[in-house]
Amino acid sequence: MRFGILGGTQVWSDDGTEVSLGGPARRALLTLLLVTPGEVVPADRLADGIGAAGPDGAPSAHAIQSQVSRLRSALGGAAAIERTGAGYRIVAADDDVDAGRFERLAREGRSALREGDAARAVPLLREALRLWRGPALADLADSEPARAAAVRLEELRLGALEDRIEGELRLGEHRTVIPELRELVDRHPLRERLAGLLMRALFADGGQAAALVVFERVRRHLAEELGADPSAELVALHGELLSADPSPAPAAPPAPLTAFVGRDDETAEVVQLLRVARLVTLTGPGGVGKTRLSAEVAGAAADEVCFVELGALRDAAVLPRALLGALGLRESGLHVAADEQSPLDRLVAALTGRVLLLVLDNCEHLVEEVAVLAARLLATCPRLRVLATSREPLGIIGEHLHPVRPLDDASSVALFTDRARAVRRAFAPDPETVRRVCADLDNLPLAIELAAARLRTLSLDELSARLHDRLALTGRGSRTADARHRTLRSVVAWSWDLLSEPEQRAARRFSVFAGGTSIESALRVCDTDEETLQALADKSLLEWTGGRCRMLETIRSYGAERLDAAGETEAVRHTHARTLVELMSAAAPWLRRGEQLEWLAALAAEQPDLLAAVRWAAEAQEVATGLELIASASSYLWIRGGSGTLAPQARILLDAVGDTPPAGLGEEYAICLLVAASGPAGREVWRRHRASADKALTAAWSADRAGRHPAGLLLWMMHNATGDGDAPGAFALVSAQRDRPEPWVRAAARYVSGFGPLGVGDFAAAERAFRTAVAEFRALGDRWGAALALDALAGVAGARGEREATVALTDEALGLAEQLGALEDCADLLVNRGDQQVDIDPATARADYLRAAEYARRAGSTGALAAARRGLGDTALLERDPATAEDLYTQALEQLDPHWVKGLGNRVRTLAGLGRIAEGRGDHAGARARYREAAESAAVTGAALPDALRLLGLPEPLVEVVSRG
Known part of the structure; x- marks a missing residue:
């Protein structure tokens, strides 16, 4: 039997059934006994608590005994209440009472936190706090002992809450806790620990100024209420905030692992050149040290730097996306849409007005595409500077070339000696021999480093002899070959021949990895052991960092x-692809749980290899493997907003499949279509394959069978709801999964089932469905699903005209979007919040629109920026500035996507705003035309015009105006 006093007093039997206790006297009696389970409670205290004192004020023994008897009867003998001396006690363990269980969990959580184990502390503290159902000892009369016990428990509760938030901050969840902390600080303005936690959370979110405001408010409260100063800890935190730099940085240059030899003067020269030139290209043969020099120049730059490594990039089409990733910008967010916006346009939007040095490293294999991209960025972003490294110039106007030459003799000897002593501490160089070795290597830094690493197993004389022989065979080839192949090929071939056969086999198989990989994946694909991989790392053919290994691009x-020469390419690439299928499949369930942030970060490291594997499957017509790859990675791609990167390969696979999916892969076929439809020309491929995919997906999720990829089922509905498809059938298919045993599938079905009643105006039913979905997604820890459902719930509240509820729900969704790093979705939610307040508090709405515009620029999202401009146009119109409003509306209309529901709602509002401006200046024909356009846009939702306008978020006055127009 379990007892609860953290809220109203309740008792539950072992099967979870609540036990009926009867009237308030019995509840008060049980509460008093449970405050100290197992201990005797004096009769006078019991009498005071249940109001059983006699006329003379003495406790009535008969009244107490009568209530005890009734309580025993209610409990049915499952818990013993014993008479002992001058009182009674209940025989129950501390853990049988929620208060005792709470105190134990809170102690364990605080202990874990003090030990630095926030990952263990936070779940314990959350479990402890979930035990609270209301005020402590709520059924106990207001006696002095009861008050003291309740105050103690409430203080413990607040302390556990602070501990939990402290743990969440340590885990990087600052964005989620900020709204909760604001409310707590308002309720407890003198509690310094809460204020300190809020200051830390705000600073972690980039709000240094807001954090300092919190400190000043607490300082003032302490002075006015207590005549005291802030504690030393809070003052120290204030000092740290004043001296800290809150600016987040894009991808930094690679940290040097070795000394930089022989290029100090050259570094200063390039730094000076960048002060007068906006594009500088470091040219020279492979291995000459262009990358290392560019990193040193970037480290010496006064401006913000973004370092982009292009060596592993093979597909020029994803070049703008690679730059977006290096800038820390996600491609899209929670809502899945067929986004026709160019990644290049997003990049331009993100860099416009930004003072930045952009380093593009290893451009030679994409020189034409990089030239076009650099020219566009430099022309549209006047405060941008570009430093490129390439074997050949980019060849665009304004380019300044800086040829990077091999090292001089003295620097070459110094570099060789430094690297040799890293592998052989007692190395005593013969300067003449070292000079000769370096000369044979053309004084190329990479070649020198590879050669010096061999001194672990060779003497300097042996090295000199073998290197000379190798260069005699390969270093004097065709004069028409490029410099990289006349020099580095010689060095790599020589290094390769020094490997044992098992090492060579592992190295050539490792070359299928496009980026770094985990040790486990490397062992499987290379079919080797860890000792062999370590040997390759020791010989500078692999690099190990943070439990992952990678191969230099030249060696790869x-x-x-x-690998091609050995005839192993297809077999190894197949193993590589299957390894990724298993990795992504194993990760997919965790992406729908509370661990999704950690798994998203882990899978991001695998993305280059995912792209390479899908590309190989498409080119090799390995249809089954390609379909499984895309399906296994689909949850990750949708949450991260990266499905567009695989759209071209998905289309190739669909063309190879035709209209009949392979046996057993119908669900994967449908998911492949969803991915293909997310890129350019998506509508055409959707229309061609939708019917077949719909049939396959329906079979995979039949009444007696559940599919393998539940997120795909949800996205299928969302795409049908906005594209050319069977929307009612898609809704019905997902809604039918409400009784599945899988919790995430049930939550998704609840979410989808709310749109049916929403479409016919049954807001109560829609709200019930969305609220259930929110609760179920939250129970799983899925921020993505919870944010989707909260956004829908806010839409219901908005349609009802419940402003405060809409704003509160939007704030919750915004917190989750910020936690996921969804800048574009943050912008969208801020615009939604502004729309709810613009007609009653234009200044607050304007602040939201401006913040949304900033998020949109950081995300490089022209659609989100257009929505923010539309909102600012609304505020300008309210402020009687029609000229500014018209300019903002016009800019927004040019960038809004009318085919996606978010763009559609903003388009309708923009057209309505332009109609009101025309009407205001007496242009009634122009106003009617704009209102007609707005109505025609709204009509695509399928609902009656007034209902469609309300569902798209228009306030009632505009609904009336547009409906009349």
Whole structure:
């Protein structure tokens, strides 16, 4: 039997059934006994608590005994209440009472927090706080002992709450806790720990100024209420905030692992050149040190720097996306849409007005595409500077070339000696021999480093002899070959030949990895052991960092040639792809739970290899493997907003499949179509394959069978709801899954089932469905699903005209979007919040629109920026500035996507605003035309015009105006 006193007093039997206790006297009696379970409670205290004192004020023994008897009867003998001396006690363990269980969990959580284990502390503290159902000892009369016990428990509760928030801050969840902390600080303005936590959370979110305001408010409260100063801890935190730099940085240059030798003067020269030139290209042969020099220049730059490594990039089409990723910008967010916006336009929007040095490293294999991109960025972003490294110039106007030459003799000897002593501490160089070795290597830094690493197993004389022989065979080839192949190929071939056969086999198989990989994946794909991988790392053919290993690009290219020569390419690439399928499949369930942030970060490291594997499957017509790859990665791609990167390969696979999916892969076929439809020309491929995919997906999710990829089922509905498809059938298919045993599937079905009643105006039913979905997604820890459902719930509240509820729900969704780093969705939610307040508090709405515009610029999202401009146009119109409003509306209309529901709602509002401006200046024909356009846009939702306008978020006055127009 379990007892609860953290709220109203309740008792539950072992099967979870609540036990009826009867009237308030019995509840008060049980509460008094449970405050100290197992201990005797004096009769006078019991009498005071249940109001059983006699006329003379003495406790009535008969009244107490009568209530005890009735309580025993209610409990049915499951818990013993014993008479002992001058009182009674209940025989129950501390853990049988929620207060005792709470105190234990809170102690364990605080202990874990003090030990630095926030990952263990936070779940314990959350479990403790979930036990509270209301005020402590709510059924106990207001006696002095009861008050003291309740105050103690409430203080413990607040302390556990602070501990939980402290743990969440340590885990990086600052954005989620800020709204809760604001409310707590308002309720407890003198509690310094809460104020400190809020200051830390705001600072972590980039709100240094807001954090300082919190400190000043607490300081003032302490002075006015207590005549005291803030504690030393809070003052120290204030000092740290004043001296800290809150600016987040894009991708930084690679941290140097070794000394930089022989290029100090050259570094200063390039830094000076960048002060007068906006584009500088470091040219020279492969291995000459262009990358290392560019990193040193970036480290010496006064401006913000973004360092983009292009060596592993093979598909020029994803070049703008690679730059967006290096800037820390996500491609899209929670809502899945067929986004026709160019990634290049997003990049331009993100960089416009930003003072930045953009370093583009290893451009030679994409020189034409990089040239076009650099020219566009420099022309549209006047405060941007570009430093490129390439074997050949980019060849665009304004380019300044800086040829990077091999090291001089003295620097080459110094570099060789430094690297040799890293592998052989007692190395004593013969300067003449070292000079000769370096000369044979053309004084190329990479070649020198590879050669010096061999001194772990060779003497300097042996190295000199073998290197000379190798260069005699390969270093004097065709004069028409490029410099990289006349020099580095010689060095790599020589290094390769020094490997044992097992090492060569592992190295050439490792070349299929496009980026770094985990040790486990490397062991499987390379079919080797960890000792062999370590040997390759020791010989500078692999690099190990943070439990992952990678291969230098030059060596990887050579290894790929060796793999082709051995006839192993197709088999190894197949193993590589299957390894990724298993990795992504294992990760998918965790992406729908509370661990999704950690797994999203882990899978982001695998994305280059995912792209390479899907590209190979499409080119090799490995249809089954390609379909499984895309389906296994689909949850990750949708949450991260990266499905567009695989759209071209998905279309190739669909063309190879035709209208009949492979046996057993119908669900994967449908998901492949969803991915293909998210890119350019998506509507055409959707219309061609939708019917077949719909049939396959329906079979995969039949009444007696559940599919393998539940997120795909949800996205299928969303795409049908906005594209050319069977919207009622898609809704019905998902809604039918409400009784599935899988919790996430049930939550998704609840979410989808709310749109049916919403479409016919049954707001109560829609709200019930969306609220259930929110609760179920939250129970799983899925921020993505919870944010989707909260956004829908806010839409219901908005349609009802419940402003405060809409804003509160939007704030909740915004917190989750910020936690996921969804800048574009943050912008969208801020616009929604502004729309709810613009007609009653234009200044607050304007602040939201401006903040949304900033988020949109950081995300490089022209659609989100257009929505913010539309909102600012609304405020300008309210402020009687029609000229500014018309300019903002016009800019917004040019960038809004009319085919996606978010763009559609903003388009209708923009057209309505332009109609009101025309009407205001007496242009009635122009006003009617704009209102007609707005009505025609709203009509695509399928609802009656007034209902469609309300569902799209228009306030009632505009609904009336547009409906009349």
